[in-house]
Amino acid sequence: MRIRGPVMLTLLSVCAGIGALAAPATAAPANAYDQTMLETLAAQLRVSPLQAAQKLDHEKNLISSLENIRTRGLHTDGAYFDDAGALVVNAADAGSAQALRSAGLTPRVGARGENALNALAATVGTVIGGDVGQVQSWGPELAADQVVVTVQPGADDALVRRLSALPGVAVRTGVANGNTTQADVIPGQIMDLDPGTNCSLGFPGTTSDGDNVLLTAGHCVEGNPDILNRNGVHIGRGVATEFPSVDMGLMDIDDEDTGRGYVDTRKGTTVRITGSSKAPVGTTLCKAGNTTGWTCGKITAYNQTVRYSGESVATTGLAKSTVCTEGGDSGGAYIAGNTAQGMTSGGPNDGHDCGWNQGSNATGSYSYYQPVVDAASNYGVTLTRS
Template sequence: MRFPPRPRKSLAGAVLALGLGAAALAPMQTATSAPAPSPVDGVYDVLGKSWGVSPAEAKARLDGEHTKAAAFETAKAQLDGAFFNSERQLVVNVHSARAAQIAREHGLAPRSVARGEKALAKLQSQVQALADKSGSLQVQSIGADLPTDRLQVVLQPGKQSAKTVALVKQLKAISGVDVSTNDTTLTMTADVIGGQIMDLVPGTNCSLGFPGTRNGGDNVLLSAGHCVEGNPMIQNRSGVRLGVGVASRFRTGSPSVDMGLMDIDSNNVGRGYIDNRNGQTTRVTGSSKAPVGSTICKAGNTTGWTCGTITQYNLTVNYGGAGGSVTQTSGLARSTVCTEGGDSGGAYISGTTAQGMTSGGPNDGHDCGWNQGSNATGSYSFYQPVVDAAQYYGVTLTTS
C-alpha cells in the first residue's frame, strides 16, 4: 500500500507521524544554520550491531558485495540478471557455455535458466496487458522474482470478483507465472538532511530524499512523486522553508511512476550525505541499482535506520487510496527493509551508494521500532530507484 502523506500536526507530532515513505533524504542545510557535520559513515556501526560483528567486519561484508556487483557490471552484456544467494555469492543467469565461462572469470557463480531477466521482463509486459484488459481491481503487484526465475502476481486480500477469477484462470495457464493472495493491503509512505522530516504545506509530511543539481547548477531534491504531487511548499522540522515541489509523475487514480522533484531555495544547500538518525551521517559517493540480495538500509523520520536486502526490481504495484481510488505505480523496487507511514521520500543506501526513495509498504499495523537496523524484521517496502529518477529528470546527485 502507498503510505499517503499524513495530516501535519503540531511540531512534536509531525516529527513522530510523518506521512510517507521509509527512506531518509540526503541532508540539506539552510544558509543560516550551523555548519553541517562531517559524515562518518555510521551505516557500519548499526549494521555491525544488527549482524553481531564489528563495524570493520560489517564494512568488509558490504565492500565484498560491492566488488562483486562491480564485476557483474563489467560483464553484464553477456549475462542475464544477477542476485546474491544466502552464501553471499553473486549468482548470474547464463544461456551458453561461453557466458558461464565469462561469469567464472569475473568471480561470479553462473547458473543456466529457462527464462532470465530479459524473458521475465517480456512476460511481465504480457501479464500486465492481460491484467489491464481484465478490468480486475484486485491485482496488487506484478514483478519478476530472479532467484526462482518466475513472474509473481500478487492479489489483494478478500473474495475474488468474477473478473479476477477469469484473470487468474488465464494467468495459471501461462508457464512461469505464479499467482498468490496477500493478507494485507498496501499503502504509501509520505531539512534538507536525509532521513529528516519533509514538512509539506498544506498539512502533510514525508521524509527527505537525495539532493542534486540539474540545468547548469539548479539545486533540487529527488523525492517520491506522491510526496510532491500538487507542488507543495516544503519546510524542515523548525518550520524553515526549504523549497517547493516542482514536478511529479505520480497522479492519484491514474497509471503513475512514483518519482518527483523539489526545487531547493537558493539560500539552502543540499548535502551529499544522509542522516542516520542515530547521531551519525553517511556519505553519498554515487548511485546504482545494486543486485537483488544486496544489503540496503534506509533512514526515515518515523522509523529511523532500518536495513534488509533488495528482493525485486521493476514491480508494478496497485496502491489503494482515499475514496477507493487505485493508483497503478510502475518501476518500483522491493526490499525487506521495514518502513512505516512518514518515511516516504526518504533515502535508501547500500554502503555509501544511493539506491532510492521510499514509496510504500503493507498496511498491516506492523511496528518497525526505532533505529533497529537489520533487526527491524517482519515487513517489506517498495522504493523508487534513484538511478531511474535522476536519469528522467537529468539530475546529478550531490556526493561527498
C-alpha cells in the same frame, strides 16, 4: 505516504548466511565504512561490526567484478546475491558461464533471465487489464526466475486461473489492507509539507541549467506544496510529480539553501554519497526516514508494479526490499554502502511497527522504493556527492 502524524513501515533481517562468508582477501577494516551503518547491520545480522564490514566489502568486490566483465562486452541477463553471498549471474551459454566463473562470479544457464521476465511482467499487466483493483502488485523475482502476482484477498477465481495459466507466473494472496504510499537540505530528515503532512527528504542534485533540486517520491509533492525543514524553515517547493504512473517527484530548493551530499542516519552520524546505481538483487542497503530512522535490509526485486490503496492506476518501475518503513518515511533515502539507490515509496498497510533506528525482524516484511537512477534520468538531475 504523506501523514499528519508519525506513521512507519517494516524491515526483515538479511542474509542469514553471513556467517558462512569468508572475509575477502582485500577486506576493508571496519572503520572503512560509516560506523552507524555497521552498528545497525551488525545488530540486525547478529554479528560483529567487523563481520558486517566484511559482508559489505564482499558484496562491493563482486559487484565490481560484474561491472568489469560487462565493460569488456560480456552479455549478462540479470544478477542477484544468493543466501550464501555468491553473486549469481544469468549467462547466455557455456562460454559466457566460464568467463563469469573465472571472474569469481557464479553463472546460471538456462533461466528465463531478466529481459524475458520483464516481458512476461508486461504480459501479466495486459491479462490483468481492468481487474487491476483486485491486484496489489506484480513483477519479476529474479532469483526464483518467475513473475509473482499478489492479489487481494477474495480476488475472483477466474482472474487467479488466468494468471496461474501463464508459464512462469506465480500467484499469491496479499495482506488484507493492501499497500500504502508511505531541510541545509539533508537526505533522511523530515520534509514538512504545507499544510500539515510530512514525508522525508530524498537526494539533492542539480539540473543541466544549474538549478538546485531534490529528488523525492512523487506522491509527496502532489499539488506542488511548500516544503519546510525540521526547524520550520522554508527550504523549497514541489515542482513536478509523475505519480501514480511512477513515484518520482521533484522539489526546487530555495536559492539560499544547499543540498548536501550525505544522508542523515538519524543517529547522530551521516553517510557520504559517492554515486548512484541499481545494485544487484540481494545487495545490503539501509534507508533514513523521519518516522523509523535508520533501518537496513536487502534488495529483493526490481521492475515491480504496485497498486496502492485508493488508487485506480498502478505504479510501475519500483524496487522492492526488506527494509522496514512506515508512513512519513516516503521520499527518504536508500543507500548501499555509499551508493544512492532510491527513495521510499510505500509498503504493506498492516499496522506493523518498525520501532526507531532498529526495524522489525518479522518474516514477510517488505517495502517499495523509487530507484534514484530512473528519477535522475527522467528529470536530468546529477546527484550531489560528498
